Amino acid sequence: MATYNKFQAWVEYESEAVNCGSDQFVVALTNSAPSATNSILTDITQISYTNCSSRNLTTSSSSQTSGTYSLVFADLTLTASGGSVGPFRYVVAYDDTVANDPLVCWYDYGSSITLADTENILVNFGAALYTKA
Amino acid sequence: MITIKELKDKRDELWKDLDKLIPAVDAIRDQIKAIQQELFVKEMTPVMYTLEAEISAGKYSGVELEEKQAKLDAIKSVINKSGKNASR
Numbered sequence: 001m002a003t004y005n006k007f008q009a010w011v012e013y014e015s016e017a018v019n020c021g022s023d024q025f026v027v028a029l030t031n032s033a034p035s036a037t038n039s040i041l042t043d044i045t046q047i048s049y050t051n052c053s054s055r056n057l058t059t060s061s062s063s064q065t066s067g068t069y070s071l072v073f074a075d076l077t078l079t080a081s082g083g084s085v086g087p088f089r090y091v092v093a094y095d096d097t098v099a100n101d102p103l104v105c106w107y108d109y110g111s112s113i114t115l116a117d118t119e120n121i122l123v124n125f126g127a128a129l130y131t132k133a
Numbered sequence: 134m135i136t137i138k139e140l141k142d143k144r145d146e147l148w149k150d151l152d153k154l155i156p157a158v159d160a161i162r163d164q165i166k167a168i169q170q171e172l173f174v175k176e177m178t179p180v181m182y183t184l185e186a187e188i189s190a191g192k193y194s195g196v197e198l199e200e201k202q203a204k205l206d207a208i209k210s211v212i213n214k215s216g217k218n219a220s221r
Contacts (some may be wrong), residue, residue, distance in 0.1 A: 022162035022169070060173040060211040072207050074176040127203035 001089070003081070006130065009039035013095070014132075020071050023097035025057040025104065025121060027076065029088040034106045041094050041101035048101035051083040051117070059129075070089040070128040079120040086114035091123055105130060174215050183209045 011032070029052070033044045048054065058074040078085070092106040107123075115121060184205045187193065193201050 014147060018164060053178040058172045058176055060177075063214070065210075068205065072173075072211055074173050075180060080212050122205075127207040 002097050002109050004105060004107055004126075005034070005036065005047055006105045007038055007103040008036050010102060010104050013039075013098060014056070016103070017098045019094055019097075020059070021064045023095050025059060025073070025093055025129075026096045026101075027055045027057065027078075028092040028094060029055075029086070030090045030092060031086070031088045031089075031112055032084075033108075034103070035098060038103055040103060043103065044092055047086060047088050049085070051080050052085045053077070053079040053081060053120075056096075066133060069132040071130055072127070073125040073129050074096070075125065076123040077120050078115070078123060080115035080117050080133075082117065084114050087112040093129060170211075170215050172214050177208050178212060181205065181212065198210070 028041060028044055028061070029047045029049070030044050031047060034044055037046060055076070055078065057076055060072045060074070062071045063070065089109050089112045090106050091109070093104040094101045095104060113121070184201055188201055188205065190200070
């Protein structure tokens with residue numbers, strides 16, 4: 001299972017500029033380890049997406065239960081088409097609606113992988129992308 | 134030098150401008166939310182049934198079971214809330 005990591009600056013963006021219920025969240029792929037102190041998309045060295053399927057995420061209505069807020073995302077299948085995608089090791093989620101594309105979190109697959117033409121990978125976000133109590 | 138009163142007047146003026154813009158933005162956000170919700174239900178209903186079947190069949194145990202159950206509960210919560218709970 002990939003390891004979840006949070007970008008520190010996200011908590012500030014989330015309070016000041018973000019609407020989790022309607023913003024467009026997207027995943028970026030990188031083969032260079034992100035740092036928790038990275039804050040916007042340009043801090044990440046992305047791979048080429050020429051042969052990659054859509055990286056847009058589907059979010060459900062975000063909501064709270066007993067004071068804990070959760071943001072749930074649908075699983076995302078990334079497919080290589082017309083050639084390979086990668087290598088990449090880290091999947092980064094960011095908010096594409098807010099200016100400068102703030103980074104939310106990243107997952108470490110543990111090793112670099114390359115999708116050959118027609119291969120795919122399932123990005124499974126678990127119960128929630130993140131929670132806030 | 135700008136006074137405190139002038140700063141507060143300017144702030145009030147900008148808040149009024151913001152108040153005028155927000156309803157239009159909210160209307161767009163509401164449409165997006167509705168589409169996102171419908172997409173989530175369509176995309177995750179098969180995942181929900183698969184997870185239910187796998188958990189019932191005892192495919193997972195320990196921490197992995199807890200994670201899968203938490204995910205299933207989250208998906209069910211969203212789908213049930215949408216009022217469009219798909220049937221098999």
